[in-house]
Amino acid sequence: MSDALNYLLKVRKDAVEPYFKALKEGGKHLDIKTRSLLSVITKVDAQTEAGLKQYLVRALREGNSADEILDAMLVCLPTLGMSKIIWAVDIILQMNIPDFNPELLGEEKQWYRLTAVSEIEEGVSRHDYEGRACFIKKIGDGYQVFDSRCPHQAADIPLSALENGTLTCSRHQWKFNVNTGECIENGSRPLNKIEYKIEDKFIYVHS
Numbered sequence: 001m002s003d004a005l006n007y008l009l010k011v012r013k014d015a016v017e018p019y020f021k022a023l024k025e026g027g028k029h030l031d032i033k034t035r036s037l038l039s040v041i042t043k044v045d046a047q048t049e050a051g052l053k054q055y056l057v058r059a060l061r062e063g064n065s066a067d068e069i070l071d072a073m074l075v076c077l078p079t080l081g082m083s084k085i086i087w088a089v090d091i092i093l094q095m096n097i098p099d100f101n102p103e104l105l106g107e108e109k110q111w112y113r114l115t116a117v118s119e120i121e122e123g124v125s126r127h128d129y130e131g132r133a134c135f136i137k138k139i140g141d142g143y144q145v146f147d148s149r150c151p152h153q154a155a156d157i158p159l160s161a162l163e164n165g166t167l168t169c170s171r172h173q174w175k176f177n178v179n180t181g182e183c184i185e186n187g188s189r190p191l192n193k194i195e196y197k198i199e200d201k202f203i204y205v206h207s
């Protein structure tokens with residue numbers, strides 16, 4: 001939610017709350033994937049960059065593929081117009097999200113070899129791969145792998161943001177429990193989990 005809406009919700013709760021209720025009620029017969037796609041379209045139409053980034057990440061998290069998001073925009077071409085779609089795609093490409101890599105669109109997701117299992121330190125470590133990064137939390141023989149990109153607006157979170165088991169995104173101060181990925185302060189969404197597998201003593205992560 002924008003700072004302005006947060007502010008209005010605090011100082012004019014009675015006037016603003018019905019707006020959110022109407023939004024929620026209006027979409028109650030739609031599945032969550034479709035709703036998240038429609039949210040992306042509204043941000044493209046309004047050309048709000050922060051909103052587009054936020055809802056794009058949410059649409060991916062709700063299970064939409066990059067192809068589906070692009071299709072949703074293109075099917076709305078008559079009302080959005082090509083210039084707004086180009087504006088949106090420029091922003092999406094700047095976000096450097098691997099799902100929108102032209103070489104991967106329409107193809108099977110891939111496994112990337114991250115590192116040897118023996119190299120993974122107890123506790124939390126950060127690993128770069130294919131132009132992005134992830135955190136691995138190692139507890140005994142078990143692992144949790146999280147995307148290093150903040151689920152709010154995709155800011156990359158460095159390992160230096162970790163203090164006493166809490167990762168803090170410097171952009172808007174969302175705080176995450178690094179053991180569970182849960183957002184514990186200032187935000188509403190957990191770190192995105194990344195699928196992994198161990199094979200031949202190496203850890204692989206899904207794109």
Ligand code: FES
Pocket residue numbers: 150151152153154155169170171172173174
């Ligand atoms: S991008 Fe907003 S808190 Fe991380």
